[in-house]
Amino acid sequence: MAITETVDRILDAAEILFAEKGFSETSLRSITGKAKVNLAAVNYHFGSKNALIQAVFNRFLSPLNDLMVIGLKANRWGEKDGNIPTIEDVLGLYTRSLLKIPTRHHNGVSIFMRLLGLAYTQSQGHLRKYLEDEYAQTFWPFLSLIKQITPELSTKERFWRTQFVLGSMAFTMSSIQQLTDILENKAGSTPNPEEVVDYLVPFLAAGLNAPSVKKVNVSSD
Amino acid sequence: MAITETVDRILDAAEILFAEKGFSETSLRSITGKAKVNLAAVNYHFGSKNALIQAVFNRFLSPLNDLMVIGLKANRWGEKDGNIPTIEDVLGLYTRSLLKIPTRHHNGVSIFMRLLGLAYTQSQGHLRKYLEDEYAQTFWPFLSLIKQITPELSTKERFWRTQFVLGSMAFTMSSIQQLTDILENKAGSTPNPEEVVDYLVPFLAAGLNAPSVKKVNVSSD
DNA sequence: GTATGTTTAAAACAAACGTTTGGAATAATT
């Protein structure tokens, strides 16, 4: 066996640097430098830089997947009839699962959320394919619940509203540090991800619960 | 004078490639190759790659700024008392201003939104500083209206809800192409940005109008 | 012990990057 410490050191350094600078902007030399390991160690253990990026995600996604499964079973939703959760319940379950992911740093969750946001926008091809395979199964029960709760929405509108939710979450979390910096110039507090989530959930819930669009007509002149 | 066509060709190619791949992932050689101009032309006309990135943004932000000013004056909001717009009005004004930006391609708006999303997340330092200076003035009246409409919200909560709105918009538009690809596997239609905006506005309006958070308590066990 | 897998060190690799240069070509001005 011999669980190598080098692998963890590389992953620890990589996830921080990736979150700070992005994937392309982070060199293997800066990672191995921060991790205090040899440059060749990355290619030895992971094979390539792209494989390292995926490994960083995998360390978050695996426990998240487990937490979602556990959370769904703990509550008696899903199969039972008449026991329909509210949207707040579903969003709360998901965000709380996110916050429960065990991490090495106290900023672990925001790092993961930022990485997710980066992955969505930078969209490196290989990462997108990997996430579609790996993340989709984690997301499937979430989408299923949303569908169960909003039966009056058309498939199309539900799809887009779900994307709006994901967009708000990923975007906010991915830039939470920069946004916090801006806010500190006005107020004096330093919000943590948990606090932001408390603001985020009712916002998204109201959006999901909004009445359906029939015919939009916003012509002004 | 002599308005050089080369400058426009470079900008046209650059905005497409930046939107597709990101800033760091797009090389000057691929830009000049697509634009069919010499490699040195970028540094000759713009000075540096970073300056080119800012020039790409400037071509969108200048007309957007004008459109927002015009739109605000056309409607009699803002200064007048008793003539308070709804949130839907404000969001509609903003999104319609976005859609009115004159572009060279039919996908112009989604390209711009994607660039905005990239700028937010990739956060290149120089870009952030540039956008804070240039974009802030465009945004200020928008924020002012939001404040006017939601007087019951605390400054902090209003700030975050505004960020959620921006996040949803930027994120959705920035990945609208990829999302459309996914949707086409289910439905058979090809949504355009205008249609997505029609779904987006009521969603965001409901979120902004959601009752304020007092004390969040979602403990389950 | 020998063998196997891990780590480090140092160096080199080809490829790609942004940027610079000097002269040719073109346009504008006198």
Next chain:
DNA sequence: AATTATTCCAAACGTTTGTTTTAAACATAC
């Protein structure tokens, strides 16, 4: 037409990138 200013182009510059290689040291297991 002659002169000046601007634009363009091919080539090269110096870095940095991810990756590979070779060698030696280290650990663990059989």
